[in-house]
Amino acid sequence: MRASADTIAAIATGGGRGGVGIVRVSGPQARTIGEGVIGTLPAARVAAARAFRDHDGATLDLGLALWFPGPHSFTGEDILELHGHGGPVVLRLLLERCLALGARLAQPGEFSRRAFLNERIDLAQAEAIIDLIDAASSEAARSAVRSLRGEFSAAIDAVANGLLDLRVLVEATLDFPEEDGVDFLAESDARARLQRVRDALAAVFRAARQGSVLRDGLTVVLAGAPNVGKSSLMNRLAGEEVAIVTEHAGTTRDAIRQTILVGGMPVHLVDTAGLRESDDPVEKIGIERTRAAMVQADLVLRVRAAPAVPQPARLPGGTNAQRGDGDSAGGQRTHGDDGSDRAGSDDPVEAALAALPPAIPRLELINKIDLSGEAPGVTGSERAAPGEAPWTIRVSARTGDGLDLLRDALRRVGHQGESSEGVFLARTRHLDALTRAQAHLDRAASARLPADLLAEELRLAHEALGEIVGRVSSDELLGEIFGRFCIGK
Ligand SMILES: Nc1nc2c(ncn2[C@@H]2O[C@H](COP(=O)(O)OP(=O)(O)O)[C@@H](O)[C@H]2O)c(=O)[nH]1
Ligand SMILES: [Mg+2]
Incomplete structure (x- = not known):
């Protein structure tokens, strides 16, 4: 213990x-401050009614005193709690009395910081305290309590312990050079063990990712070819005209963000410049921003236009709707900028999607079904494996048909409405460390890695996990975490 x-x-x-x-x-x-304010201290952890006295013996307040001798206290140090009446002036007088008796005013988060430094809680638990105080929904609060009780730390520790066993095994072979040349992972059951560690890490990662949505909301990027109706969908979902809609391909130049609430969950919609080959320098920058936004997404909505049925006599929405036909995959394919019937590898939309990390879920939106005459509907699910038919929803931004199905899908991705059991209210810091651990384990799993390189990858993965609970931590990181607490916590 660090006194x-x-x-x-x-x-x-x-x-x-x-x-x-x-x-x-x-x-x-x-102890001496307590004796100065209330005379004799009460027995440990037993509340006692006392008068709180000033230096001249005058009574400042009447209340309860609690005495928690270290190390069995929140901070691990001796703690005195004076429960008085909750008025700003009376509390300030009481605090000033404690300061006069030798205390100094605590910095924000300093009690929790001492609890961490004295190993009463780990870093993930300390973060859970502030998350609980800041929780904006009952799910977030429940999830923060689970982390505070140490469930998140225990899950991380379980993975770290599996990894430690594996490291011991691998490091042992380094001491026996005659083993060189054999595929170490194939010879022992190390490969199976490594796979178990990777599976366990993947499960923690899923729960943490889900928890980060509870905290920070879901970032949903609308992507696709120009003119398929991305901006129209954004406006429909937001219920206002946030993005400019025209019949001209290439209207949206920059990523436009708007936050909506879906079933109480914040959804950050990002409308983007349509993906296509372009020589226009502004559009090119916009397209780069689209790619950057996609990588940051929790969900990518790949928008296509429904193939329109050529019906020369039908004019439901006036000239605009008829032009709308032109950018869908119907009779006027020469346009070629809608993405609905080009699935070749030269398709910039396909290329951008292929470049995304596989963990980012995607959903295909077939828009403009008012032109194709299709009914709104959903096929597939978010669990569609690569190669299977993608999760698809048919909608019309013009009529609003199918948008309820889309909102349901967003809720599903955010796991709202379902139980938040087993979800960890993870922070970006945690996700980042988990991602790094995963990358090292992926490399460790690659075939025939020499034992010394394998050992190094395992060590780095182990270190990344250690950062989460604070076994590896810098003063800078601690300042960053505890500085965001309120005073007195
Ligand atoms: N008929 C019909 N037209 C649509 C629909 N959604 C968008 N449009 C039209 O398609 C054109 C391009 O829309 P816009 O939202 O700018 O597409 P973006 O380039 O993908 O952002 C505009 O003329 C829209 O009015 C739809 O659901 N039905
Ligand atoms: Mg647009």
């Missing part, structure tokens, strides 16, 4: 008026 030299104090309850307000003191002087 702190100084003693910190803060008002631990929120600002403003309330029935009860708490001043918390932690550190080596907590």
